Amino acid sequence: MNRALPEMLQCSDMTVLQRQRARLKWQTEQLRQQNYFCELSGVFTSQTGFQQGGLMNGAGGGDSVLSNMGMSRQLKPDPGLETAWPELGKINMGFGSCGYGNGPSFDMNHAISRTSSCPPAVAAAVGSKPVEVKGNSEKMGSAVGRESFKKRKVEKLQNSKVVAEDEYKRIKASEEEEEESKITGPNTIKISNNKKQNSGDTSKDNSKVSEVQKPDYIHVRARRGQATDSHSLAERVRREKISERMKYLQDLVPGCNKITGKAGMLDEIINYVQSLQRQVEFLSMKLATVNPSLDFNIDNLYAKEEFPSCTTNFPTVGMAPEMTNHSPFLQFNPIQQVVSGCGVEMGMGMGMNSSDMALRRTISAPVSIPDASFLNTTCFTGPQQQIQPSAPWEVELQNLYNVAFTDTIEASDLEMEM
Amino acid sequence: MWTPCGMARMRPHSSLKQEFLKEWIKGLQRCSFPKKSILERKKAIKLSADIAMASARNGTTCWSRALISSAARDGSDNNHLVKQILGPESDRPAMENKAPAREASVCKKILKRSCRIRRRGRRKCGAAAAAPSSIAKHLVKKRRQILRSLIPGGEFMNEICLIEETLDYITSLRVQVDVMRSLATASVRGTE
Numbered sequence: 047m048n049r050a051l052p053e054m055l056q057c058s059d060m061t062v063l064q065r066q067r068a069r070l071k072w073q074t075e076q077l078r079q080q081n082y083f084c085e086l087s088g089v090f091t092s093q094t095g096f097q098q099g100g101l102m103n104g105a106g107g108g109d110s111v112l113s114n115m116g117m118s119r120q121l122k123p124d125p126g127l128e129t130a131w132p133e134l135g136k137i138n139m140g141f142g143s144c145g146y147g148n149g150p151s152f153d154m155n156h157a158i159s160r161t162s163s164c165p166p167a168v169a170a171a172v173g174s175k176p177v178e179v180k181g182n183s184e185k186m187g188s189a190v191g192r193e194s195f196k197k198r199k200v201e202k203l204q205n206s207k208v209v210a211e212d213e214y215k216r217i218k219a220s221e222e223e224e225e226e227s228k229i230t231g232p233n234t235i236k237i238s239n240n241k242k243q244n245s246g247d248t249s250k251d252n253s254k255v256s257e258v259q260k261p262d263y264i265h266v267r268a269r270r271g272q273a274t275d276s277h278s279l280a281e282r283v284r285r286e287k288i289s290e291r292m293k294y295l296q297d298l299v300p301g302c303n304k305i306t307g308k309a310g311m312l313d314e315i316i317n318y319v320q321s322l323q324r325q326v327e328f329l330s331m332k333l334a335t336v337n338p339s340l341d342f343n344i345d346n347l348y349a350k351e352e353f354p355s356c357t358t359n360f361p362t363v364g365m366a367p368e369m370t371n372h373s374p375f376l377q378f379n380p381i382q383q384v385v386s387g388c389g390v391e392m393g394m395g396m397g398m399n400s401s402d403m404a405l406r407r408t409i410s411a412p413v414s415i416p417d418a419s420f421l422n423t424t425c426f427t428g429p430q431q432q433i434q435p436s437a438p439w440e441v442e443l444q445n446l447y448n449v450a451f452t453d454t455i456e457a458s459d460l461e462m463e464m
Numbered sequence: 465m466w467t468p469c470g471m472a473r474m475r476p477h478s479s480l481k482q483e484f485l486k487e488w489i490k491g492l493q494r495c496s497f498p499k500k501s502i503l504e505r506k507k508a509i510k511l512s513a514d515i516a517m518a519s520a521r522n523g524t525t526c527w528s529r530a531l532i533s534s535a536a537r538d539g540s541d542n543n544h545l546v547k548q549i550l551g552p553e554s555d556r557p558a559m560e561n562k563a564p565a566r567e568a569s570v571c572k573k574i575l576k577r578s579c580r581i582r583r584r585g586r587r588k589c590g591a592a593a594a595a596p597s598s599i600a601k602h603l604v605k606k607r608r609q610i611l612r613s614l615i616p617g618g619e620f621m622n623e624i625c626l627i628e629e630t631l632d633y634i635t636s637l638r639v640q641v642d643v644m645r646s647l648a649t650a651s652v653r654g655t656e
Contacts, residue, residue, distance in 0.1 A: 098530065115616070156581065172545055227648055234558050260631060266561035284623070284624065286625055288625050288627060291624065291627040291631070292627060294631055295627060295630065295631055295634075298631060298634055298635070299634065307600075308604050309600060309603045309604045309607055312604060312607035312608065312611060313607060314612050315611065315630060315634075316607060316611055316614060319611070319614050319633070319634060319637070320614065320628070321636065322634065322637040322641055323614070323637065324638075325641045325645075326510065326513065326514075326637065326640055326641055327506075327510065328646055329644035329648055330506050330509040330513060330644065331502070331506045332648045333506075333644065333648050333651065334502050334503075334505035334506035334508075335502055335649060336648065336651050336652055337651050434620065
């Protein structure tokens with residue numbers, strides 16, 4: 047029975063649930079032969095604590111589990127243990143949901159490392175949680191388990207995995223030993239040995255990792271069923287990098303969330319880039335037709351304003367610079383327009399951007415139209431209290447305006463003179 | 465932990481827009497106003513916009529360098545315009561026009577040679593292309609080629625670089641489109 051079970055477990059046509067149940071039965075038998083139930087319950091309670099605590103530090107959690115074991119010793123007889131099973135069963139559900147809900151790899155690794163540090167718990171498979179863990183770890187074993195420890199990735203995730211998987215391997219080895227021996231005495235020795243080994247190895251791993259981090263090459267672990275030569279490992283690293291970047295692209299390109307394949311996503315990206323380029327072409331053509339003399343300077347500033355705000359009805363203050371070229375008689379026009387515009391906008395509500403106000407101020411300020419003061423007094427007295435030109439970009443705006451506007455005035459003056 | 469270049473360098477969108485606008489206006493001003501035809505004007509506008517966009521990156525990304533160097537290449541049509549836009553030597557971002565051109569020709573030769581070899585290989589094992597995975601790979605390759613042709617300087621990038629550059633290029637294109645669109649609408653309103 048004892049030998050048959052691992053083989054049974056490894057055959058793939060059993061479902062996970064069946065495996066778990068078989069494991070559970072086997073473990074109960076094991077349990078009855080040992081008297082670790084007190085430790086089991088201790089481990090169990092601490093495990094509950096850890097499940098809630100967090101899932102990152104496998105080895106660390108394991109260490110403290112053992113210490114908790116020492117602290118919380120609850121002696122329970124066998125029947126007590128059997129009554130504990132339904133509790134465990136209940137909590138198994140919770141764990142199950144936790145285990146399956148969260149990132150499976152982390153859970154497994156954490157649980158694996160926890161079980162590693164308390165091999166009696168491993169051997170006894172306390173409750174269904176470790177059983178489940180074992181069942182899943184068996185399943186994982188098929189996916190991840192027998193690995194080639196060729197190289198290791200330097201990232202943190204992989205480090206914890208590495209540590210946990212190292213321990214897992216040792217657990218398996220120790221487990222098999224325990225199966226054969228079934229003696230508590232040597233088990234304790236083995237436990238301590240394993241513990242020491244684990245801690246030693248974790249420290250070694252950590253030191254290795256820290257050493258490896260200094261030179262800047264990437265270490266990759268090969269997964270089960272994949273080739274382990276350097277080319278395919280490098281390929282895998284490259285592919286992972288590419289998929290990472292593709293995720294960013296997915297966020298950037300609209301409508302890419304539902305597409306999962308690389309080809310489809312590339313297609314979307316290509317379409318998007320092409321459409322953006324076409325838009326640029328079209329808009330430049332439009333600008334060329336709209337503005338025969340390529341002087342965009344005032345409109346820029348309106349355009350800038352439109353960035354933070356939604357489109358508001360801008361009065362045709364764009365006429366203002368052109369007015370400078372014409373006779374002063376016409377200069378009254380823009381003022382009237384501005385006034386009317388302001389009236390409209392104040393009617394719209396005081397939801398005017400302070401930026402708009404600041405802009406009009408800047409337009410009027412450097413322009414040497416005598417009516418600028420008029421503008422200021424009439425239109426801007428009201429909303430002027432709202433003006434808070436403290437935003438840095440507004441300062442930039444004003445600077446840009448000053449630079450651009452003076453240039454255009456000069457250019458347009460030159461044109462006029464010519 | 466890698467962050468994409470665009471995101472790492474992402475100043476707030478509005479400041480990027482402002483910078484682009486600034487550069488663009490400067491470039492436009494430097495152009496002699498070619499009042500000849502719409503096409504000429506459009507070319508000038510687009511060119512100055514592209515160059516402004518690329519120079520906003522200050523030579524940090526590959527596509528920006530490639531764009532400017534291809535525009536400023538001595539054999540191109542818009543050379544004089546480009547030189548005007550780029551302004552005096554001091555303003556130009558530090559790029560060498562000749563080196564990329566040489567690189568470009570060398571790389572193109574290598575690519576052509578590899579394409580020829582690949583084509584030969586494919587003819588030999590044409591039946592093997594029936595496998596779905598290879599079909600998928602073929603599709604992906606094709607699309608990657610297209611993407612390379614779209615992004616300036618894309619032929620010289622490996623895959624990872626290509627995707628990063630695409631990210632950056634898309635953000636800059638978006639900014640460009642936004643600025644141009646708002647400018648267009650504002651100027652349209654201005655002439656009403």
